[in-house]
Amino acid sequence: MSQNSDRRFAAFRGAHVIITGGVGLIGSALARRLVGLGAEVLLVDSMVAEAGANLANIADISERVRVNIADIRDAAALRHLLPGQDFLFDLAGQTSHLDSMNAPEHDLAVNCTAQLQLLELCRSVVPAVTIVHAGTRQIYGRPRYLPVDEEHPLRPADVNGVNKMAGEAYHLLFHDAYGIDTRSLRLTNVYGPGMRIKDARQNFLGIWLRRALEGAAFEVWGGEQRRELLYIDDAVEAFLCAALSRDTAGLAAAALSSSANFRPTGSASISATSSPTTAASAR
Numbered sequence: 001m002s003q004n005s006d007r008r009f010a011a012f013r014g015a016h017v018i019i020t021g022g023v024g025l026i027g028s029a030l031a032r033r034l035v036g037l038g039a040e041v042l043l044v045d046s047m048v049a050e051a052g053a054n055l056a057n058i059a060d061i062s063e064r065v066r067v068n069i070a071d072i073r074d075a076a077a078l079r080h081l082l083p084g085q086d087f088l089f090d091l092a093g094q095t096s097h098l099d100s101m102n103a104p105e106h107d108l109a110v111n112c113t114a115q116l117q118l119l120e121l122c123r124s125v126v127p128a129v130t131i132v133h134a135g136t137r138q139i140y141g142r143p144r145y146l147p148v149d150e151e152h153p154l155r156p157a158d159v160n161g162v163n164k165m166a167g168e169a170y171h172l173l174f175h176d177a178y179g180i181d182t183r184s185l186r187l188t189n190v191y192g193p194g195m196r197i198k199d200a201r202q203n204f205l206g207i208w209l210r211r212a213l214e215g216a217a218f219e220v221w222g223g224e225q226r227r228e229l230l231y232i233d234d235a236v237e238a239f240l241c242a243a244l245s246r247d248t249a250g251l252a253a254a255a256l257s258s259s260a261n262f263r264p265t266g267s268a269s270i271s272a273t274s275s276p277t278t279a280a281s282a283r
């Protein structure tokens, strides 16, 4: 069965879908899959230089999607773009943990305040829209046990984690208080084609992959860390499944795929358990 004739996702055929952060790593892969499924896709992205936006990510589908360069903090722009949308994949975000510590108010504005504003707009303009928010595993902070699950206490280790946690909490609140059909996926380190590899801003794997492609050595600091990796196709699948599952409404789920051990040998020894994406739901 081809991915595009996957009957599980027939509901996307002809559906109007808006993806914020749609020119970035995950947004563009999601757009490609949705176009293949027959959706009418609108990408909204501010194309900030510090993030993963890259028009090369959508070069192969540029004739089949609409792109609107806009900032999610711009309520007037979103008020204009939201009417008629059936699904909203809410991926735009300030993603750098280091930048969030250096410019905490910018992170607050994008990852938290803009989320509240977006939800308020949805409530007034498209109250029946189905939303999937891109949350992050970062909100758990340093793990107290492994694997981290949805029962794990929340203790973000940086400003980005605090603001993503609050942004997610607004989604769950708007479900409970107003019946908005929204849920959040707490993503781990997503990797795959389209990721930013010129530096480590997207996640640490970017710089490793670049060095590997160049045939150069890369440093593994410490080497005792464990990291959860999520391949882009699995992340996209999780977003599509979450959008079509009524059971996930009002919930946050950890999106897990594989785990990796990094040993202090100068190279990475990655042992992927390669279990299918888990999307267990919890509050």
Ligand SMILES: NC(=O)c1ccc[n+]([C@@H]2O[C@H](COP(=O)([O-])OP(=O)(O)OC[C@H]3O[C@@H](n4cnc5c(N)ncnc54)[C@H](O)[C@@H]3O)[C@@H](O)[C@H]2O)c1
Binding pocket: 020, 021, 022, 023, 024, 025, 026, 027, 044, 045, 046, 047, 048, 051, 052, 053, 054, 070, 071, 072, 073, 090, 091, 092, 093, 094, 095, 110, 134, 135, 136, 137, 186, 187, 188, 189, 190, 191, 202, 203
């Ligand atoms: N990639 C990961 O490992 C990972 C892990 C956890 C959570 N997430 C979350 O997933 C989402 C997508 O991440 P990604 O990896 O695709 O990152 P990305 O940087 O590739 O994509 C984010 C996109 O958002 C856009 N953007 C940033 N600020 C914006 C604004 N104010 N208005 C409009 N667009 C804006 C950027 O231009 C970029 O294209 C983010 O919300 C991120 O927090 C990603």
